[in-house]
Amino acid sequence: MSDTKTVKLVDESNNRSSELPLLSGTLGPACVDIGNLYKDTGHFTYDPGYGSTASTKSAITYIDGDQGVLLYRGYPIEQLAEKSSFLETAYLLLNGELPSKGEFAKFEDDITHHTMMHESLKDFFKGFHHDAHPMAMLAASVASLSAFYHDDIDVDNADDRKLAAIRLIAKMPTIAAACFRYSIGWPFRYPRNNLEYVDRFLHMMFEVPSEPLTLSPVAAKALDLLFILHADHEQNASTSTVRLVGSTGANPYASIAAGITALWGPAHGGANEAVLKMLEEIGTADKVESAVKRAKDKNDNFRLMGFGHRVYKNFDPRAKIIREMTHKVLGELGVNDPLLEVALKLEEAALKDDYFVERKLYPNVDFYSGIIYKALNIPTEMFTVMFAIARTAGWIAHWIEQHETPGARIGRPRQIYTGADVRNYVAADKR
Ligand code: ACO
Numbered sequence: 001m002s003d004t005k006t007v008k009l010v011d012e013s014n015n016r017s018s019e020l021p022l023l024s025g026t027l028g029p030a031c032v033d034i035g036n037l038y039k040d041t042g043h044f045t046y047d048p049g050y051g052s053t054a055s056t057k058s059a060i061t062y063i064d065g066d067q068g069v070l071l072y073r074g075y076p077i078e079q080l081a082e083k084s085s086f087l088e089t090a091y092l093l094l095n096g097e098l099p100s101k102g103e104f105a106k107f108e109d110d111i112t113h114h115t116m117m118h119e120s121l122k123d124f125f126k127g128f129h130h131d132a133h134p135m136a137m138l139a140a141s142v143a144s145l146s147a148f149y150h151d152d153i154d155v156d157n158a159d160d161r162k163l164a165a166i167r168l169i170a171k172m173p174t175i176a177a178a179c180f181r182y183s184i185g186w187p188f189r190y191p192r193n194n195l196e197y198v199d200r201f202l203h204m205m206f207e208v209p210s211e212p213l214t215l216s217p218v219a220a221k222a223l224d225l226l227f228i229l230h231a232d233h234e235q236n237a238s239t240s241t242v243r244l245v246g247s248t249g250a251n252p253y254a255s256i257a258a259g260i261t262a263l264w265g266p267a268h269g270g271a272n273e274a275v276l277k278m279l280e281e282i283g284t285a286d287k288v289e290s291a292v293k294r295a296k297d298k299n300d301n302f303r304l305m306g307f308g309h310r311v312y313k314n315f316d317p318r319a320k321i322i323r324e325m326t327h328k329v330l331g332e333l334g335v336n337d338p339l340l341e342v343a344l345k346l347e348e349a350a351l352k353d354d355y356f357v358e359r360k361l362y363p364n365v366d367f368y369s370g371i372i373y374k375a376l377n378i379p380t381e382m383f384t385v386m387f388a389i390a391r392t393a394g395w396i397a398h399w400i401e402q403h404e405t406p407g408a409r410i411g412r413p414r415q416i417y418t419g420a421d422v423r424n425y426v427a428a429d430k431r
Pocket of ligand 1: 361
């Protein structure tokens with residue numbers, strides 16, 4: 001007899017049953033393995049929005065939504081935010097361990113020497129109208145990398161997968177900066193190898209040919225921290241999209257491009273852009289009360305953007321870190337943004353409002369990130385692009401893990417069909 005714990009599901013209507021094994025991970029709730037349910041009982045499960053469904057096993061990131069815990073490869077986000085850098089965190093997500101000095105130097109060197117875009121990609125940009133949304137340009141440009149590197153990639157080859165990861169993490173800031181510069185009509189800047197990852201990106205964004213750029217070290221430090229906080233988040237909508245596309249055997253660039261488009265939605269990564277637009281719309285602290293009232297009105301589609309999270313029902317640990325940093329960054333950069341006052345007032349009003357308390361709606365990672373991006377002179381339309389640069393590390397780590405997992409199958413959910421019953425075709429003159 002096996003000592004595996006099981007859950008028995010009995011369908012009395014047809015006298016069929018299934019012994020469903022309970023699977024446990026290192027941390028977190030056990031999961032009922034329903035793999036044999038259809039065979040045993042003839043039923044599917046129904047879980048729209050996947051509120052009770054684990055889609056995969058993964059060793060990359062752990063979230064405890066009730067306790068507000070986020071771990072990358074076991075390391076608490078608070079420790080990584082304080083002590084690590086984005087590039088080191090990316091290495092950790094990809095490889096499972098923090099790098100030695102030598103390993104990190106090699107990784108950084110690899111990234112630094114894959115930052116250039118193919119020159120033909122520049123021409124690709126010319127096809128866009130100047131006011132195209134940068135997320136549209138980013139998704140299309142990343143998908144187009146498949147055209148430049150497709151022949152090099154065997155998704156079953158570990159070295160090829162690693163090279164794709166390096167290329168993506170390295171080129172994403174170059175492409176992102178190009179999206180920005182194209183939209184304002186500035187010439188593209190080549191990446192400078194003497195700079196570190198985030199500094200290099202800021203130079204590609206803001207340096208003009210006519211004069212050198214002087215950047216506050218606070219800017220690079222703040223952006224690096226935001227990148228760490230956004231680097232991975234378990235099986236969120238965009239990561240699940242990357243895995244679903246990846247499960248078909250699609251190449252990594254196509255898989256990550258799909259993740260970018262999933263991230264764009266305002267319910268997900270697009271929230272940072274939506275938060276800033278909302279704060280600007282509210283305008284002044286005295287209008288906060290009416291905004292909260294609207295957010296509670298079920299006849300009004302307005303939601304408090306940057307509030308609520310599918311998993312965090314206590315607080316979002318990333319929001320706590322960003323909240324603290326916002327004050328520091330604005331102070332050090334000497335920025336006095338009235339939107340911060342609106343944000344603080346909104347947070348205060350929502351946190352003591354029964355509607356938000358009962359539904360456990362707390363500020364999420366994107367409630368404050370927009371205010372920092374704004375202080376760094378990053379335009380609102382670029383906010384979700386910033387998120388995508390950071391999340392590329394997580395997406396590609398999941399794509400690699402998926403390909404390293406034996407027995408992986410194509411993702412193929414089922415449905416409850418609610419359409420017409422079988423019927424006969426009616427000739428056009430009889431309809
Ligand atoms: N403002 C007002 N009410 C809200 C909000 C909000 N921001 N979020 C949830 N609610 C309410 C819902 O209306 C619902 O109320 P009901 O029970 O009376 O019907 C209840 O809270 C539960 O909300 P759901 O939509 O069922 O929660 P779900 O887990 O599906 O959605 C989500 C989570 C998408 C994040 C949601 O809270 C939301 O839309 N927030 C605003 C957008 C946002 O900030 N997204 C970024 C998330 S973080 C990230 O992806 C990086």
